[in-house]
Amino acid sequence: MNLINKKVTHKLFGMGSIVKQNDSIIEIHFASENKMFVFPDAFEKHLKLQDKSDASSLDKIIQKREMERKEVEWKKEEERKQQRKKLELRLEHEKLMKHHKLHPESQMVFWCDMEEQNHAFSEWNVFSGAIKSGNNKGKPNKPSRLHQNSAVLLTAIDASKPEKDRRILGVYMVNEDFIGKLCEDGNVPAHSKYKLQLTEQESDQLLFWKYYMNKKSPQTMSWNTGKYRYFDNLWMAQILLDIVSLKSDPKERELAQQFFKHFCKMNQITEQELPKPNGALMHS
Template sequence: MQLQGKAINHVKFGNGIIRELRDKYLIVDFVHGERKFLFPNVFAGFLSLIDHDAQLAVESIIDDVITKEKNEIKEEINEQERIIRIQKLKVHPSSQVAFGLIQNNKKDVFESWSVFSGEYLSGESKGEPKQPIRMKLNSACLLTECAKGEQEKERRIIGAFMVRDDFDGRTCNDGQIESHKTYRFRLNESEMLPYYKYFETNSKVYNWGNTEYKYFSNEIMQCILKDIQKMILDENRLQAVNEFYQYFCYVNRLKETENTELNTESSTEELAMEVKSS
């Protein structure tokens, strides 16, 4: 905006002429000498342009500055609230969720980066969305797939996402679980891991059942993420997975380690409980 040479009026110093706008400072020549003012702040009640159209243009700039400052304050408050939520979160040892994509379409899941919890299969709530009451902001959604024509034992891990940091499964009445805007990834064909490597069954009977999702332990998810890190060669994608891993450990209060041992007994027990419930 061209302000040089514009006539102004100041509530204290009277009429003047703008000499220049330099480094966010307005230099104005008055009868009794020059004055320097912060731009555009000085126009908020202290200084006005004689040119009506120019004054309106400056007021528009001021409105933009005020809006930006309000948004920055709002973002700061939201960040403080997010940190408080994480600090106060009571972490359940098995709050991670594996989805079988039984009632979800893979293409839709990756396009929307959200997943449906499925429906209750029996009881008074039959047909209604299943409420993922154990899921909180520390929950990761592990996306798995058993392709058409393949045996269940061939089920693979195809991606994952953290839920939004304001998510609470107890209030998720529609069953729609949205991802965090940052922490999510999809695996390429060569990067996909065998799901049952982490959930071995003693009977060697592989059965997902009809339920859409199954809970499993935080430590197993940590192990899966460590293995995924080893599979990804692209530097940019690996950086995204590394940040996912760091965030996951942070919100689940887990120590970041180079090597994470898999507790097969706990994973078997967890899977058996979920299969039985389905």
Template structure:
């Protein structure tokens, strides 16, 4: 929009007219007294434009700048939370689709922690207290007619980066908007129980929807997932996921990169 010729009002100098605009500098004529102002900064503190069209134009610019600053502030706060986050060694969760529907989970990219099966809280949603912004949710299924040993990994996602499990009273765990992986039939198969020792007894999932497990085990799973994905774009997404997971859990990736 052309601002030259627009009338403005200054808190000290009174009414004036914009006579020139060069990049981010406005020149305003106050009855022969020419002043220069930063654009659009001055409109948030010293000057206002008098017509509605000009007000809408400047207002949108200021609003866009405010949104960018707010987003940058939120990102800084998120990075600070990551920096000072106390990382628990077993803050990852696997889900068995005992109470979840595969279609619902993959459509919403959120997963239900399941209900308590006994005790005072029986029948109410399980509060996923161990899950924080460093947690990943592993999606597994045991197809009808298969043995539990054949339970396979179908996908994973990082929790939303402002998620705090202890406050999740409805048991619904939302995913991060970026860090999501879904394996397909063209990719290789990863069996869930291969990452857990079964020397003492046969694999058994039980009735609970969610199981906690270690950060190091999740690291191994995510590393293997990125290796078996065949689609180049999906593989890059999985690689970024893996690196982000290691970063927020303060785990090294050097052994895989060498």
């Protein structure tokens, strides 16, 4: 907006005329001397344009500038809030890591439909589902037992087959820095290295109920409801050990062996003391 030669009034210096102008400074010639002012800030307090049309246009510029300033301030405040939140989460993460106690059933078995199978093995991630009732209905389930010692077992069952034929499709350790108690979106991402997918032939030989057992009803093989359930750390170790023996490809077998050793270390399990599988299939 060009204000050169425009007439202004100053509360102290009286009438004047604008003789110079740039994006941040204007110079005004008054009867006694020339004065420099910050532009457009001075028009908010000390100066007034004589021409009403010019004054209205300038007011719009000032209002727009003020809105932009407030937006910048708001963004800065949001960044500060995000930084504070990240710091709080990091401190909470460190506290949980320091004081974490192994839960004997901190493994997750997941029931995959066809779409979830494709997603699980392309993205190496599962969603724990939504809460069905109560105050938090619709919010993601928080897999609170899962920690860095946890693995996720992916299973499926053909629609025409009974529950006892549920197959194991694959398995992965959770991401290196994953803590279920801090998981807000229900997504459980995989470890960068420890993740295994079984071939269809391998999967047919690895039935879930060989390992899993409802301790209150040892012979019962029913899933009932829910996308996932927790299960015993020892059972996961048994599954991983059997995957090692199933893998014929040298590279895959080596990864499976490393996975098993890593899992046992994280869960304080000794391979020599690992019991044989004793799931519901062994009692049927």
